[in-house]
Amino acid sequence: MGRKYNFYAGPAILPYEVMKKAQEELLDFNGIGFSIMEISHRSKDFAKVIETAEAKIRALLGIPDNYSVMFLQGGASLQFAMIPMNLLKGGKADYVNTGSWAKKAIKEAKLFGKVDVAGSSEDKNFCYIPEVRLSPDAVYVHITSNETIGGIQYHEFPDTGDIPLIVDMSSDIFSRRLEVSRFGALYAGAQKNMGPAGVTLVIMRNDLIENSADNLPSMLSYKVHREEKSLYNTPSCFAIYIVKLVMEWLEANGGLEAMEARNNGKAKFLYDAIDNLTLYRGTAAVKDRSKMNVTFRLTSEELEAKFNKEAEGHGLIGLKGHRSVGGCRASIYNAMPLQGVQELVRFMEKFEKENK
Ligand SMILES: Cc1ncc(COP(=O)(O)O)c(C=O)c1O
Numbered sequence: 273m274g275r276k277y278n279f280y281a282g283p284a285i286l287p288y289e290v291m292k293k294a295q296e297e298l299l300d301f302n303g304i305g306f307s308i309m310e311i312s313h314r315s316k317d318f319a320k321v322i323e324t325a326e327a328k329i330r331a332l333l334g335i336p337d338n339y340s341v342m343f344l345q346g347g348a349s350l351q352f353a354m355i356p357m358n359l360l361k362g363g364k365a366d367y368v369n370t371g372s373w374a375k376k377a378i379k380e381a382k383l384f385g386k387v388d389v390a391g392s393s394e395d396k397n398f399c400y401i402p403e404v405r406l407s408p409d410a411v412y413v414h415i416t417s418n419e420t421i422g423g424i425q426y427h428e429f430p431d432t433g434d435i436p437l438i439v440d441m442s443s444d445i446f447s448r449r450l451e452v453s454r455f456g457a458l459y460a461g462a463q464k465n466m467g468p469a470g471v472t473l474v475i476m477r478n479d480l481i482e483n484s485a486d487n488l489p490s491m492l493s494y495k496v497h498r499e500e501k502s503l504y505n506t507p508s509c510f511a512i513y514i515v516k517l518v519m520e521w522l523e524a525n526g527g528l529e530a531m532e533a534r535n536n537g538k539a540k541f542l543y544d545a546i547d548n549l550t551l552y553r554g555t556a557a558v559k560d561r562s563k564m565n566v567t568f569r570l571t572s573e574e575l576e577a578k579f580n581k582e583a584e585g586h587g588l589i590g591l592k593g594h595r596s597v598g599g600c601r602a603s604i605y606n607a608m609p610l611q612g613v614q615e616l617v618r619f620m621e622k623f624e625k626e627n628k
Contacts, residue, residue, distance in 0.1 A: 276588070279603050281601060282463045284607070293517055308509065328520065331523075334451075335452050339452060340476055343508070356384035360385035365411050366390035367388070370392075370424060372419065373420065373421070374440075388410065413436070418564050419443075442459070444563075449532055455475075457480060465605050538563075552568050580592045586615070
């Protein structure tokens, strides 16, 4: 059976070549006679996997030497708590409230110190990226670079001066070029642009780790994870292995510059269709539209349900919007080929003709 086009927001589509390679290596990794899933995380074979994954991540993002790369567990959701637990130390942080994910981050941070909401787009149902009003005494500023549910994205990051900018990049990391030195920390669950669920990437400036809180449980301490090179306990070995394959795929496909161009092209193609057809309406402010999660509505909920159902019949899967907001959402991460978006647009045109 052929693969269908999968527009799920996460866990999400992975590059076909990566799945194929994982399949080839599943029973016998690198000639060792069994799977990478079956060997010790302290073995030399796994050491090579995690070291290669880190080296490729560093090369692709151009991560400076004064940053650490950690492979943690607990999802991006645990980072909502670990960031303030480690860094806030009773102080105050600025958070920008751009939607569902930012809200969750704010809720956790409030458990560990004072939170100032330095900007919010709640007044318009989170359809745009708000301005930031920084507090001079904030320990850090936290933003969500791409709101996976609302479909809005920072196309330029705020200038926070000397205050570290900490970014939840769960749904757009590796989708474009970045200047890592502008950030205090970046973090992302793997299950959108990086690999399967189960591993969370944290990239953090070393001075922030060095000044982080002591006396935390080991599993919640950046100092411990950095010191132990992400091997304090058994990591998500298989997920890290797939991340390594995805990084190799990114490299082989031109790196982040090529990904950015490809993602710009796909997003434009889909938004142009939404704007030119009459049955569909984009929900995000045009200037802040996400290039990863394209959110749109049809003229009625009944029609949306029909659209999603018929799309499935055409092999276009996962177009239903998040249960909290309804509507439709096409997640077009790195691994979604342009042909997938073209198929979707063809279907949208056909559906419009039949339902006008
Ligand atoms: C932007 C963003 N942040 C955080 C999360 C939560 O990540 P996790 O499920 O890995 O905890 C998600 C989605 O899953 C997300 O899209």
